[in-house]
Amino acid sequence: MKYRSCKAPIVLLLAGWMALLAGSLNAADKPLLMEGKKTLYQRVLSVPEAQLYQQPIDSADSATITPFSVLYVYEKGSDWLKVGYDSFGQIAGWVKRDKAIVWNQALTVSFKDPQDIQRVMLFNSKGDLEKLVNDYDKEGYQALYDAIVNDTPPKNSPVIAIQPDAHLEIRENFYLVPIKQHEDVYLGNEQARLLEIASVPLDEADDNAELRNIEAGNRSYRSGIHFVIDSTQSMGPYIDRTREAAKKVYSAIEKQGLTNQVSFGLTAYRDNLDQVPELEYLTQRYVSLKQGTDVEQFFQRVDDLNPSQVSSRDFREDAYSGIKSAIEDSDWDKFDARYVVLITDAGPRESHDSLGATRLSAQALRQLAYDKGVSIWVLHLRTPSAAANHEKAEALYKQLSYYPGIGDFYYGVSLGQVDEFGNALEVLANQITQQVLATTNGVPPLPLPQRRQGQVQTRLAQLQDRVAKLGNALRMRYIQKESGQPLPSVFDAWMIDRDFINPERSAVDVRVLLTRDQLSDLKNVMQQVLELAEEGVLSPQSFIDDLQSLAATVSRDPSSVGGSTSGAGANLAEMGYMREYIEDLPYTGEVMNLTLESWEEWSAKVQIEFMHRLESKINYYQALHDHTDLWVTPGGGPVNGNSVFPVALELLP
């Protein structure tokens, strides 16, 4: 008894100590959960000046943290956060609370290529942006944008920063522009979101000077105009007019005394020779740009142009082959301004058309031209014989002739109306002449892609890469720099996620940072839904029961990182398919919104289309998951379940 009485307190003490230790280990084992969540942990981002301390005291050893590192919060003090790079219990150290941005929702922004869309302006206050949005003041916005882009911001400008010129593809260069708040608004008739973001400033004053020096320099400005002409039989009655078009452009340029600085080329095209061998050629070069310096020779060759003697197969011709040939087989490097002018009365053969030789879409061909700095102009003769195809052809030619930042160069002419043809020709000739004139005066008429400028581009690219990122932060060109004041290390700003001038286009992608484990979970759940849907398309009788049964199984899975709850809701989200890591996002996809009533009412076609969209997303999740090179592991190290990738909200189910 005595022995026992002596030992009992020690055992109790040990037990208590063990319990405390266990409790302490458990506390450190997992990060703090977000309020009301079962599987989602609290996360922060480190700001550029943040240090990682060994102990929560200023005098402790510390090390710099990569700016905008994602950190899990394991413990919170009044001034300090105990953090780790993963959720597996590995503690990295302590950061000061004022050096961390709370980022539980893990939403971020990726920017579009500024060659395709206006750069995004960042506003100092929500109110200034909100006023522009509520008034939908396009002119005011454009004036402000022009001033900011041209480095002449108005006094007391509401814009604090602007998206940089340089474009980083987020799949190749991981970066974060964390969203701190978001709010739904209408921009014109389009739904949009106001986003409060945190960013890191970039002072481009010096860099801009360097860019200007690079772009300056003595050039001998020249323009190349390559005509691509449909020479099929249907064009017979209009070949004269086509010659007239070419001559009109030439004479307009001649009037300006610019002929020495312009060279003309000519390529004719027809259609698929396998179908109609009598067409004789698919494309034929009549005059190269080099030969076209001699104008007399050029017009002699134009006069040789004759339509085919036989009819081609249908009302489409292979215009893309003619354009592709003009783009690829011309020596454009000698020309500062580059134009391809297509003249045709027929629609083109698109990428899916088995009779087309290029297999290119309008977009792909446009890109090919754009990469060489060539703008495509289309004079579409809307003849009665091909009336059935005019609208489709117009849509494709508009896509084809679209030049980023400018618009399309499509001119549709209803033939039979001589005046209209003459007027359209006049407009086209004048516009080209003006462009040539501008180029001759040293003003590049079109925003040429930077990548084509050889050595200049190399220096540009180096410069852009140098300034674009700081750690994981994408740096924004900072406008509101007070004289003599240092730049802030990080700043908050407001932006809108749609293109202000064309709000049907998104200016950015809003993304959520998912872990690899979460994406895997999402893929597995959606795969099970897909398998049921496939069966449901063939045998609809048991689909709904099966879906409800699966919802219960999915939500009971103890190994799941999704943390859903089974219920008896009307749609998939409410039934239990919604995962915690996507449930509070400002987006719900069509899969989660799917109601059983809708499914039952849908025709087989609509069900199949839905299934295909779901399968496309699953394919994306799987491909993304398998590409370990795309995943970023916070704190470094090999790819694991905590590695992250920013997935666009529109790709969520």
Place this chain on the structure above:
Amino acid sequence: MSELNEAGTSSRQNPLLWIALAIVGLIVFVFASGDRGDMKTASVVVDQSDTSGSIERSLLVPPGMRARQYVEQVRADGKPYPLSQVFEKARKYLQEGSLADAHLLYFFAAREEHLPAIMQMGEMSDPTLFRAEDSLLDHADVIQSYKWYQKAATLGHPAAADRIDSLQQWAVAEAEAGNPYARQLLLNFR
């Protein structure tokens, strides 16, 4: 003659009759011009005895219903399923323009690993071969196409690998132009 005249006079006098005739004509035209699978019809008349390959097309059957009933019957008869017959029946539906029924039967056979049906599914959604007039779907779907060609290649179809190469070439050009589906497809090749 007088009856005809009277009837003609009567119909001219009653525009409702002409409207009714026009509606009936429109309905017949819509059903007779082939289905793309997105019409809904309440009334159903089905030839359930048709499993031998001959197709009697009813204008009142919702698109896809005949295929579903056929699948139900095939399944009820047990395995092995007569997949060649299913394929042949799908082909006939395709020929007559019953695109939803054709698609569902090709899909059923393809899921059961019938190689010609798998290739057919791939080709129907292949952007380099797509023909809207032969497809239930309005657009090509490169991810679907890739999936079926992959399956065909795995099962040893000799042409499947070439088709995948062709898809890849298409995707490289399209991805350059910013086509998101092409970019996604290329992720599968890396």
